[in-house]
Amino acid sequence: MPTPAAKLDLTFQALADPTRRSMVERLSRGPASVSELAQPYGMSLPAIVQHLAMLEDSGLVRSEKVGRVRTCRIEPTALSLAEQWFNQRRAEWDQRLDRLGEHLQRFPDGEPK
Amino acid sequence: MPTPAAKLDLTFQALADPTRRSMVERLSRGPASVSELAQPYGMSLPAIVQHLAMLEDSGLVRSEKVGRVRTCRIEPTALSLAEQWFNQRRAEWDQRLDRLGEHLQRFPDGEPK
Numbered sequence A, B: 001m002p003t004p005a006a007k008l009d010l011t012f013q014a015l016a017d018p019t020r021r022s023m024v025e026r027l028s029r030g031p032a033s034v035s036e037l038a039q040p041y042g043m044s045l046p047a048i049v050q051h052l053a054m055l056e057d058s059g060l061v062r063s064e065k066v067g068r069v070r071t072c073r074i075e076p077t078a079l080s081l082a083e084q085w086f087n088q089r090r091a092e093w094d095q096r097l098d099r100l101g102e103h104l105q106r107f108p109d110g111e112p113k
Helices: A004-015 A018-028 A034-043 A044-058 A078-107 B006-014 B018-028 B035-040 B045-057 B078-107
Strands: A061-066 A069-073 B061-064 B068-072
Touching: A004 A018, A004 A044, A004 A078, A004 B006, A004 B018, A018 A034, A018 A061, A018 A069, A018 B006, A018 B078, A034 A044, A034 A069, A034 B045, A034 B078, A044 A061, A078 B018, A078 B078, B006 B018, B006 B045, B018 B035, B018 B045, B018 B061, B018 B068, B035 B045, B035 B068, B045 B061
Parallel strands: none
Antiparallel strands: A061 A069, B061 B068
16 A cells, blocks of 8 residues: 555646646546547557556556446546645745744734834 | 646646655745745755746746745746636536426426426
């Protein structure tokens, strides 16, 4: 079981590519078969399968084969983990701005000498 | 000027490493000199500078040298761009769940035959 930090490594690595981001964008709107997913890109099937493997390794996507069709779905918990990382940064950043604002209200002309 | 997609590539690439994420976490709490930033990691200065260069290339961090001290700051607009990407995915995902919910209310026993 990878640690949360290792999961974030894989998630951000997976998202650092426009094709893979666009696959995640497509799957956020609903499940798709591998051939539906491949359709917009004009890439070889092996290249598509390799991108999908990175998305599956990161936990962002899971797939299931029923009969001859492999269907891919988004895994919202992996997206949430990364989203939370940004939310935490924003919260820290906002707290910092709040502290600066309070400081400026208390000492509008700078620190007392 | 890189396109928004190219910026996201660089941003996610920069964040796909625990040391660089931890530097962004530190800088979200306020500016720091390069030596303050380096302090927790027990890494060589060249290794630290290389991580910082990737963070600066992505636009997540900017730095300024005054006298002998280089001070690093977070660039919140680059964080926002990536945060927005997650917000859009979540919005699409939530819309999909809403549509599924409406569908189930209309056809609780499945599609009419």
